[in-house]
Amino acid sequence: MSTIREVGKRAGVSVATVSRVLNNKGYVHEDTRKAVTLAIKELDYKPNSVARSLSKKTSKTIGFLIPDITNPFFPQLVRAVEDVMYPAGYTTMLFNSDENLLHELEYIEGMTSKYIDGFIIASNTLQWEHLKGLHVPVVALDRAMDERISSVTIDNYEGSKKAIKYMIDRGCRQIAHIEGPPHVFTSMERKRAYLDSMNDHKLPVLLQQGQYEIEQGMVSTMKILSEHPEVDGIFAGNDVMAIGALKAASKLGIKVPEELSVMGFDGVKWGTLVTPELTTMQQPIYYMGQRAAELLLDRIQNVHSKVEHHQLHAELKVRQSVR
Amino acid sequence: MSTIREVGKRAGVSVATVSRVLNNKGYVHEDTRKAVTLAIKELDYKPNSVARSLSKKTSKTIGFLIPDITNPFFPQLVRAVEDVMYPAGYTTMLFNSDENLLHELEYIEGMTSKYIDGFIIASNTLQWEHLKGLHVPVVALDRAMDERISSVTIDNYEGSKKAIKYMIDRGCRQIAHIEGPPHVFTSMERKRAYLDSMNDHKLPVLLQQGQYEIEQGMVSTMKILSEHPEVDGIFAGNDVMAIGALKAASKLGIKVPEELSVMGFDGVKWGTLVTPELTTMQQPIYYMGQRAAELLLDRIQNVHSKVEHHQLHAELKVRQSVR
């Protein structure tokens, strides 16, 4: 690896000049520029990012915190973020936190000492208090965090209400809800919508705790159906649990959608692979990641950019699991 | 952010001493150590990783190249790698290359200028020639690359032979194979096993090109079944395509496994969610990631560690899609 110094020597100029041509900054005579460019080519010189970072206090890197890449919702998000960040010259560091606050704080601290340029946070445990000390922009993804932190979310409440309304329209009268994990933003919103809907329509409430995982969807459904055979519809907290519900129904010999309707939320790809295909609320997952990345980029590059909150919408995807 | 210099001043010692206690290196009197530790606490000093990197030419970071996180095989791999790297003090940078050589080379170059400590490569385009110039260890994952590069693979050939033998044992006589992408290591091995098996058993060969994607699995299956209705078994290049095959059969009203057997390869989680559940060759996916990470760590930390090739085995998972 050659250094800027060697390039300078070879081109017969000082490091300052080389730096100037490297960064297109300040005046430099056309001839010298050519000489320097040539020397760079000849030596196959590549600027050292670390040295550059130390000097500029920036790393062209962003951190992306997610709960768990193994949950099928996140790969698309990750892909989207990388797809906008990389062409913009930024590399993104992924971190699976399992919603563990300590790990997240540790990670953020580590990244800070690397002069990271910003964060996208799609996990739910971090709050404004933990982040306010940071001197870099943050955008919350798939959750609202605080007025002062940019966010990209979908309207989970509205989406859930639509989903449930559809179930009711299709004749469901005993709708149970499998909740997502307790302190997760999307989970709370969806539950709230369920409760309000049941209340509005004077329908009975039947809640079952879940975990955004297939097994939980199965277990919860088993429990619901054995204890409340009258249930004719399940509004699952997300697609993964809905798929678990389908699985459970099939194991119990209960026909979906004839005897039981199942509604998911998310619109992950796998929803079309199960039988029957999952009726669900489709989120613009990739687009959410894209927007979050663009927002962050703007906050990083444009001093005047301000906090923004983007609220997107989920769309009913009628397939086969609701009668 | 305070610096080592400020800590030194506060503790009444030089930066060298602070550095010594920071790194537990060299002699330092117990009292001074205490004083320094106190100063560190008081100032809430955190070492600056970038400065450290510049000085030590190491970044405690590794790069992980995969084709596409959106393929359900990779999230588990990524998770496994991170799960061993992070506790060891290394952060991992993910890169989705879509098997694009130029992007991969560009990425590697960028990472090199960041003093990256090593790479795990799970994509198929990079070859020894591209990597031999690197001064950091590399391990190939899910593919063999070269004798000189450590690797963690499973025996795709043996596994595929097992899979096909099982299909034949179960009575299949007209087995088609949906190939994975042309230049992908796993894909070539599986195809080779298919061809050899057909030859060994004097059975007819029927190949169809595919792409490791659901849609391709569907399309290829449609094509196979319409042109060769006599086919009674499909050995798909991977699970994702096998799921596509299931989907296609269902659309065509062909019963699996009664009229058509479908065999996958990989053992991704979603194989149990489709109906019928997918019979497949289960790879120890998480373990592969783990081993690769451990191998790399060893190469990084232990000067004497040598190139190693780990060959693991896939296991037949009998479920419902083969009669």
Next chain:
DNA sequence: TTGTAGGCGTTATCAT
């Protein structure tokens, strides 16, 4: 046991 000082590779401020 501790301190001084040079080096890691770039950027950026002053002079010239």
Next chain:
DNA sequence: ATGATAACGCCTACAA
């Protein structure tokens, strides 16, 4: 238009 040189924050001979 170009060159010296001091940062950036840390590590590590080498001296003391």
